[in-house]
Amino acid sequence: MAAAASDAEEAPDAPLFRPAHPCLDSLIDPPGRAAPAPVPLIPLTRDALDDWLAGQPAARAAWVRALGFRAKAGETCPLPGDSGGHDGAGPDGILVGLGDGSDRWALAGLPRRLAPGCYALDPAAGDDLAPTVAVAWALGAWRFDRYKSAPDTDGDRDSAPPAPARLVWPAGVDRARVRRHVAAVALTRDLVTTPAADLGPAELAAVTRALAAHHGADFREIVGDALLAENWPAVHAVGRGSARPPRLLDLRWGDEAHPRVTLVGKGVVFDSGGLDLKPSAGMKLMKKDMGGAAHALGLAHAIMDAGLPVRLRVLIPAVENMPSGSAFRPLDVLRTRKGLTVEVGNTDAEGRLVLADALAEADREDPALLIDLATLTGAARVALGPDIPALFTRDDALAADLAAAGAETGEPVWRLPLHPGYRAMLDSPVADLSSTGSSPFAGAITAALFLSAFVSEATPWAHLDLYAWAPSSKPGRPEGGAAQALAALFALVERRFAA
Template sequence: MTQDAAAPLAAPLAAPLAALLDPPCLATLVEAAAGAVPLICLRPQDLAPWRETQPAVRAAWVAAAGFTGKAGETCPLPGDGGTRAGVLVGLGDAPDRWALAGLPTTLPRATYALADSPATQAPGFGEAAAVAWALGAHRFTRYRTREPAAPPARLAWPAEVDRAVVVRRVTAVTLTRDLVNTPAADMGPAELAGVARLLAERHCGRVLEIVGDALLDENWPAVHAVGRASARAPRLLDLRWGEEDHPRVTLVGKGVVFDSGGLDLKPSAGMQIMKKDMGGAAHALGLAHAVMSARLPVRLRVLIPAVENAVSGDSFRPLDVLSTRKGLTVEVGNTDTEGRLVLADALAEADAEHPALLLDLATLTGAARVALGPDVPALFSRDDALAFDLLAAGEATGESLWRLPLHAGYRALLDSPVADLNSTGSGPHAGAITAALFLAEFVSPDTPWAHVDLFAWAPKARPGRPEGAAAQGLDALFTVIERRFARTG
């Protein structure tokens, strides 16, 4: 069936989803109050000049503590009568957006405030500190029955910070993380649709859902083929927001809520974190929330093929030939390449509107992780100006992307003897590139398009980045959209 999903969420679904857009970690940012403990943020080069301004006893205390200004390092300063005169916080030599992220859970519970220092006077420091503090306090607690051992410490809002920007940035990240962290049993296609509806309700947008066999009636054959084996019906989610006469910005997110590999079944170790295979959809929704919260002057569209790649008697098979929305036929080289199949339909639809910007986000290939590791998403684009903007934004925001080539010489690896193309390359090499080349078949050469192959997972915990779901590149992507379509006048 096709649904114009503007109706309110059902109560059982609404309860756990409603908190997604109002993350509790934002409560650690509080109004300034008398008695707040000063946080004195220093780079290594700031330490010697600072010590020269301090009493000899305090300077000796810091030297004895071995404080050097290393990123994340702290040193409490004793005051009169056993009080705390402040806390030194190391920022490191290079700008580190996460330098304060460990403090909410490692400092004693109290309210802290940024003290004036050369480092804190740098443009954007207060905003970065507030974002890092809130994200450092963020935890995925939906399934915990016990409260954490100690509540996080609080930070007084830094002066002259745009609080709406901080809230927007933090919420985009926590929304993305919480969606990816939610087990597949509770984040199926219907629940993912519920999140899209939640966003539409918050921002006065609309969501169209095409569900089950209606996908065939509405010409979404690849989405239907991949999702039909699951007891949870596949669907296409189409969120729209903004004025019709504004530039069209379209986000496409891979929404495979769980990937068993299909009939080409993954080994158990390969399925261990496959609840994250909807990470592209989570990023698209997190980015959409940021765009709508900022009221950017764009006509936003978010397309998410939401499916489960399951195994049943109705599974699609290796060497099946599938139709696609664009009309191209695809021979299935492996049923574990389901992501590019569902993206093909969504990209064809997105491209048909000739958007001013088209971004697709997907946990698509292990080959990208072999090349770049878990932290750095792979970027593909035929548009050099767009690729340059994305790379520059990544460097500016501390969210590095790395461009890999859409090497035309590898296109022949996707040739099929029986269909227009095969879903997999014919050899073991260049897996991320051949996947991107496959997607490129469904996007016009003149469309400003970029494909981001990301991991959406942190294998180990670091300050501000707990083990588990990871939001990657959201600030960089938002920055490019904002700069390209900024309001004039």
């Protein structure tokens, strides 16, 4: 593989980072006096419904009861335009169900379900609900339509779907906070959903470069055989089988005097399994195997946009794991950046190999916080399903803080043990350790134990094994690329390193 320059030319047609994502256009300033008044949205929990009905005119209460409205999450009920509160061109308001009040996505289906137009949250809903509604509304308007054909003017193809309904920014909402979170989630979803043919290592580098340029960060990439010259042997080994050269992406931002926060994201843009080739069913979703990198970039955007007082570093080993004459093989022994040797147990367990190099480099700087994000094991999904990332850490305080942030933001993580008794499963007769070992048990734990060998005991480190995919559609969370625990991770960083 020929060496490539570290400032390699940007790949064409990269799905570049967009800080003002189009889905944010669904949140608007109040219309002028000449425009029709927004339709009020009146959110109600099941427990509050009876009290609300008791305070309404008899005819209106009878109307709501007749329509069978029970305030289930996402349920709607238009109110007849006869109370004088609206301009008469539509309903006087729309009741929206919140269920028991715990569903943060209760209104997320409305941008695509309501008739196009302008809506406003009833001020009586309260300040606590307003930010949640704003985020859910914008993400409910998110679409991945890069590959959708524009409608023909002669009508040969179906017309484009209607634009989402728009919501007036609720009063008192921190707009910048909403925008940065929505943009972070949208970036993560866009990257994970993009097909691997259009998001290779070069395209992922282009996105990282664009993110760095937007925030005034430094960006460097190491490409191809230059990885060997600069001691990234595991990254090179995993990616050398592809026609698209492997890369190490390195973003740095912030004051050198501030605490170091380092994010490591698994950037396997497509995982065929290598020479241990996956079956077709297992390979189908492997465009999402760079989901850890996507999450690292989304979180990095939020941190930089908020101007948090940290010295941020993002390390992404961007590779494609493909079978070829130059691919690495089962039982090859690889040397890593840390100097440890690894016997390859299975070429389909490649993510931990590239993360090993990146974690060793991150740990070298003694960061105040090190987080790695990876779509690493099927075992974690068997244990926790698609929605809940598995958390591994040696640091009990870090685990407690992240669990608390997850509960507060509605983005739970679940801690699994770094059980030292399973470390022997990774013993190798010929190298310092095996990448997989031979046991079929505890796959998520042994993968995390493998990574822990490249991180010092004293480093506050968290490893999140996530799915990065929604297998079915829910309001505001369509099938496809999914952002998981971003709000929780941002809250963790913000609270630990607040100015």
